[in-house]
Amino acid sequence: xxxxxxxxxxxxxxxxxxxxxxxxxxxxxxxxxxxxxxxxxxxxxxxxxxxxxxxxxxxxxxxxxxxxxxxxxxxxxxxxxxxxxxxxxxxxxxxxxxxxxxxxxxxxxxxxxxxxxxxxxxxxxxxxxxxxxxxxxxxxxxxxxxxxxxxxxxxxxxxxxxxxxxxxxxxxxxxxxxxxxxxxxxxxxxxxxxxxxxxxxxxxxxxxxxxxxxxxxxxxxxxxxxxxxxxxxxxxxxxxxxxxxxxxxxxxxxxxxxxxxxxxxxxxxxxxxxxxxxxxxxxxxxxxxxxxxxxxxxxxxxxxxxxxxxxxxxxxxxxxxxxxxxxxxxxxxxxxxxxxxxxxxxxxxxxxxxxxxxxxxxxxxxxxxxxxxxxxxxxxxxxxxxxxxxxxxxxxxxxxxxxxxxxxxxxxxxxxxxxxxxxxxxxxxxxxxxxxxxxxxxxxxxxxxxxxxxxxxxxxxxxxxxxxxxxxxxx
RNA sequence: GCCGAGGUGACAGAGAGGCUAUGUGGCGGACUGCAGAUCCGUUUUACGGGAGUUCAAAUCUCCCCCUCGGCACCA
Numbered sequence: 001x002x003x004x005x006x007x008x009x010x011x012x013x014x015x016x017x018x019x020x021x022x023x024x025x026x027x028x029x030x031x032x033x034x035x036x037x038x039x040x041x042x043x044x045x046x047x048x049x050x051x052x053x054x055x056x057x058x059x060x061x062x063x064x065x066x067x068x069x070x071x072x073x074x075x076x077x078x079x080x081x082x083x084x085x086x087x088x089x090x091x092x093x094x095x096x097x098x099x100x101x102x103x104x105x106x107x108x109x110x111x112x113x114x115x116x117x118x119x120x121x122x123x124x125x126x127x128x129x130x131x132x133x134x135x136x137x138x139x140x141x142x143x144x145x146x147x148x149x150x151x152x153x154x155x156x157x158x159x160x161x162x163x164x165x166x167x168x169x170x171x172x173x174x175x176x177x178x179x180x181x182x183x184x185x186x187x188x189x190x191x192x193x194x195x196x197x198x199x200x201x202x203x204x205x206x207x208x209x210x211x212x213x214x215x216x217x218x219x220x221x222x223x224x225x226x227x228x229x230x231x232x233x234x235x236x237x238x239x240x241x242x243x244x245x246x247x248x249x250x251x252x253x254x255x256x257x258x259x260x261x262x263x264x265x266x267x268x269x270x271x272x273x274x275x276x277x278x279x280x281x282x283x284x285x286x287x288x289x290x291x292x293x294x295x296x297x298x299x300x301x302x303x304x305x306x307x308x309x310x311x312x313x314x315x316x317x318x319x320x321x322x323x324x325x326x327x328x329x330x331x332x333x334x335x336x337x338x339x340x341x342x343x344x345x346x347x348x349x350x351x352x353x354x355x356x357x358x359x360x361x362x363x364x365x366x367x368x369x370x371x372x373x374x375x376x377x378x379x380x381x382x383x384x385x386x387x388x389x390x391x392x393x394x395x396x397x398x399x400x401x402x403x404x405x406x407x408x409x410x411x412x413x414x415x416x417x418x419x420x421x422x423x424x425x426x427x428x429x430x431x432x433x434x435x436x437x438x439x440x441x442x443x444x445x446x447x448x449x450x451x452x453x454x455x456x457x458x459x460x461x462x463x464x465x466x467x468x469x470x471x472x473x474x475x
Numbered sequence: 476g477c478c479g480a481g482g483u484g485a486c487a488g489a490g491a492g493g494c495u496a497u498g499u500g501g502c503g504g505a506c507u508g509c510a511g512a513u514c515c516g517u518u519u520u521a522c523g524g525g526a527g528u529u530c531a532a533a534u535c536u537c538c539c540c541c542u543c544g545g546c547a548c549c550a
Contacts, residue, residue, distance in 0.1 A: 010491090017479090019491085037550070050550040079548070152547095159478095162545080168477045169546060187547065211548045233550035234480080240548075265480075266544065273544080302498085303488070308480075308543075315487055318499040325498085328512070358489090367489055370497035380513055 009064065011229075012306060012362045014237060014261040015161055019362055024228045025259060030061055030068045031227035033219050033258075035236055036118065038075040039099035040084050043106045045282045045311060046233070046274055049267040051112050052297055052406065053305035053363075054231045057262070058114035059404050060359050073218050074100055074120045077208055082197055092198045096122075106284040109293045111406050117222070121214040125200045128209045128217040131251060132189045132202075140250045144180040146192030146205040150212075152185045155246040161261060162238040169238075187243055189213045212243035216251075225252040231262045265308040282311070291316065294407045295323045301365040301405050326372065326398075329379040330409055333395040339385035344378055348394040351375040355401060365405065372401050426455070426462045 009022040024030045034054045037047055058070045076096035085092040100120075107113075121128075132148050135141035140154045152158050152166065159165055170185055177184065188210035193199040199206040209217075219227060225248070232241065241261065248257040266273070269280045287296055299319045303309045351371050358367035379394055386394075402409055425444060432440040445455045448464070455464045 014479095035550070038548090044550085047550050075548095162478065164478055164546075171476065171546090185547070235545065235549050237479085238545060238547075243547085264550070266550085268543080271543085273549095275549095306480085307488085310487090310543095312487095315499090318487060321500090322498050325512095361491070364489075367496075370489065373497055 009061075009360050010362055011260050011262065013259075014263050015256065015258075017163070020260070022260065024066065025226060028066050030066045030229065031071070031223045032058060032061075032068060032229040032231065033071045033073075033215070033223070033227060034115075034230070035215065035232035035240070036072040036074045037099075037103055038078050038080060039096045039103060040078065040080040041099060042283045042285060043103050044274060044284060045269075045287060046267045048106070048110055048284050048287075048296070049300050049309060050231075050233045050264045051107065052110060052300045053264045054262075055112040055114050055406055056301060056305075056365060056404065057229070057231070057363055059406060060363060062114070063400075063404055068114070068116075069222070070115045071117050071119060071219065071222055072115045073215055074103070074118055075211065075214060076100060076120045076122050077198065078211065086196065102285070109288055110284065110297050111294070111408055113406075119218045119222070121209060121218070124214065124217050124221060125209065127221050128213050129190075129200075129202050131213055131217050131220070131247065132209075134251050135189065135247065138250060140246075141189055142182065143204050144182075146207060147180065147188060148190035148204055149181055149186040150189050150243070150246060151182060152187070152246065153183060155250055157249065157255075158242060158246055161242050161245060164238065187212060187239065189247075212240055213247055215240075216244050216247045220248065220251075225254040226256070227258060229260045229262060230258040231264070234263045234266055237261075237263055262305075264305050265303075267309045267311055269311050271310055291320060292323075294409075295320050297407060298323045298326075298405065302369060304362075304364055304366050306362075322373075326376055327409065329376040329383070330395070330398050330402075332379055332383045333391050333398065336388075337384055337386070337391070338388060339382075340387060341382050341385045342387055342390050343382045344386045345390040345393045347375055347378045348390070348397045352397045352400065355397075359404065368401075369405075372398070422453075422464055426464065429455075430462065 010019050011022045012019045032054070034051070037043055054070075058068050061068045074096075077092065081092045081095050085095045088095070104118075107115075132141060135150065136143065136148065141148050141150050159169060166185065189212075190202060190204060190207050191210060192204070193206040193208070197208065199208055219230075230241065230244075245257050249255050268274070269282060272278055272280060274281050284296075291299075299316055300309070302319050302322075351374055354371035354374075355368045358364045358371060361367075375394060375397060383391065383394075399409075425448075429441050429444045432438075432444070448455055453464055453466055455462055457463075
């Protein structure tokens with residue numbers, strides 16, 4: 001699908017605080033970086049919100065014909081990881097590996113598949129050291145007791161992303177006092193090794209990288225001095241993204257370091273921020289036990305990415321009902337039928353157009369979904385009386401929608417559902433046997449045998465297995 | 476204090492000056508062995524308050540009120 005002339009893609013850019021026409025730096029190629037997780041714990045719904053949002057962005061850009069290189073870092077060395085390792089008596093590496101693996105599992109569960117490359121901080125230590133060295137050479141950074149700090153005052157544009165002046169920032173600061181820093185606002189690029197901490201060799205002695213510089217080191221490795229989209233949640237605007245700009249633009253002199261800065265709104269729980277102290281953190285792996293992961297994904301896409309989401313079970317349940325309405329319509333479209341009405345075909349065309357138009361305006365998934373509901377209405381209204389062609393057309397539109405929103409309607413739990421159906425069927429058969437209703441019991445057994453499922457009654461209850469069918473022998 | 480995002484019908488949430496957003500729920504009806512799904516109708520002055528600009532404002536301007544977030548290693 002190719003972008004229509006009259007509807008150009010528009011994107012809200014935090015840097016300019018405006019919705020702008022999206023034009024990549026290099027033709028149809030888009031380089032997009034999103035701040036990944038610090039792997040010291042399981043990922044929660046807030047992570048899911050942000051990563052689903054950017055997954056949709058990448059999917060939609062590709063749908064428009066852009067070639068997207070989607071890069072995400074993994075912060076696998078950090079204070080919190082080290083702390084956790086010390087508490088649990090293992091190494092930082094083990095903690096990082098464990099939660100990196102868990103993160104990938106969670107991403108897979110939510111069908112977040114559009115990232116081309118995950119880059120770990122610890123795989124880019126050389127590049128980080130290079131950047132820190134250049135910053136020292138250019139006079140933006142200084143070494144103190146084996147640590148290296150970025151001298152924020154040296155970078156004149158500091159604060160341009162968050163719309164703050166350095167003076168204002170300092171006025172409200174509650175920064176931890178570190179003796180060796182020249183100024184309280186300076187941030188660590190390299191941290192000297194402390195007892196019991198992991199470390200790497202550097203020109204300033206043993207130590208480990210600071211947070212902000214890992215992202216610039218990674219993006220410059222794969223993208224160079226400038227790239228198209230940098231994403232992350234709102235809370236990263238300051239100081240993290242501000243610091244990234246300071247590092248990158250000081251090193252290369254190329255401005256802007258990133259053309260479009262995109263930030264997702266926060267996800268709160270019952271009106272409160274998720275936090276350890278409130279004990280209201282909802283992990284991805286827990287929520288998907290209660291709700292279909294695709295419904296969770298739908299829930300996250302149901303609010304525009306820049307708006308805050310207030311998660312409550314009530315709103316989640318509302319959205320699940322809406323989700324089921326869509327899925328019911330899709331099921332109807334998958335059924336065979338022969339009618340002669342053609343309304344659905346025309347509606348499908350209109351909805352496809354509207355859907356794309358809404359997505360074009362800063363990825364307005366909420367409005368895009370609203371347009372899908374207009375198709376859903378008509379599917380229920382005309383579906384059964386429609387021509388196979390009209391149904392096929394409507395089905396294609398819905399599948400296009402699933403594809404962009406990232407919902408896979410064929411749920412990966414078919415095996416699980418199958419097991420449950422067998423349980424139900426066999427329990428009905430057991431009840432029949434207790435009633436000595438042998439006719440029903442035998443019918444169930446013989447019908448199942450016809451489709452290759454063999455039921456055996458044992459002293460411990462019924463068992464079943466899938467036997468070799470005649471067909472598979474023939475093959 | 477500074478910066479930012481918001482305040483829209485019972486609830487959730489889109490609104491790019493003029494065009495019933497949408498979803499969920501409630502109520503009434505159709506269909507139905509029951510339940511569910513679906514359909515039809517209904518919930519017919521929704522835009523935090525006040526000024527202003529305009530033929531026309533939820534949308535633009537100004538003032539005020541309220542909520543939430545960020546303010547130095549949080550997605």
